[in-house]
Amino acid sequence: MKSRAIFQTCIRNVKYLYKEGEMKTMQQGWLSNWLVKHEVVHRSLGFDHRGIETLQIKAGDWDSIAVILYVYGYNYLRSQCAYDVAPGGSLASVYHLTRIQYGIDNPEEVCIKVFAQKDNPRIPSVFWIWRSADFQERESYDMVGISYDNHPRLKRILMPESWIGWPLRKDYITPNFYEIQDAH
Template sequence: MQQIRLSDWLVKNKLVHRSLGFDYKGIESLQIKAQDWDSIAIILYVYGYNYLRSQCAYDVIPGGFLASVYHLTRIQYGIEKPEEVCIKIFSPRNNPKIPSSFWIWRSADFQERESYDMFGISYENHPRLKRILMPESWIGWPLRKDYITPNFYEIQDAH
């Protein structure tokens, strides 16, 4: 029930979004435009969504959009009744750019870096956006559906 109020609250305050429905736990997913993410993220934080439970990314379809996903939690009525929302931001794969939420939720640091490393989504204004899992010299974005796996692997010196 709380999730419906969030969507209604966003509509009432003229904040552009699109409801993507509810998951099996009743958590609403909202689609936000990349250019609106900065302001909506701040508003959600002030509204009480001060805990970033997770951030991840996925490739929607080969050749299509990439998605950055933020799971936010608001604990207003006690730990037994957390309010959660899932925010999805879609970006074109040829130049995927999304404002970083690092300055609002510091826990986004490594999570956005992993999404950058695996999918190539550039999180604008992130303080240390660089590869975190793959070597800096790695070419391509390994978790994209159109990624072509090299037929060789270099064994690097572990020392």
């Protein structure tokens, strides 16, 4: 019920933006400007070398912002990855979203970074919005250890289920013993 209310609120906000013409008038940083106007806590990380806006979003706001982006037309999750920011620090889940429209040669893109603390790394899954997040979130879970809430099949995808630890964390200690198994 809560997710339905969030979705309806997001739909209302996007319709308001279309009516006011904000989406079409803002050249750069429209998403950051919109989030400021609606008092959503975030941090603008600027633009990359291709001019793609990058934002840092709180994990608690990610599911509603993801719905807003999808409704606005960001219908393609280009990639999702995760990395360890620093030993003892936080983990980041990065989403590259693209707004694909017929006849557009240079589609709009946005990069969203969602950070989680290492002691309890939990981020809402966007599998229900972009199905392509399935294996990508599973790989991030397997390698970095971020748990994606409400993901339907969150389990290891590259490492054996019996593997202990998260191999791409900066504080990961490589085991000295590797068991060699026959590939079948």
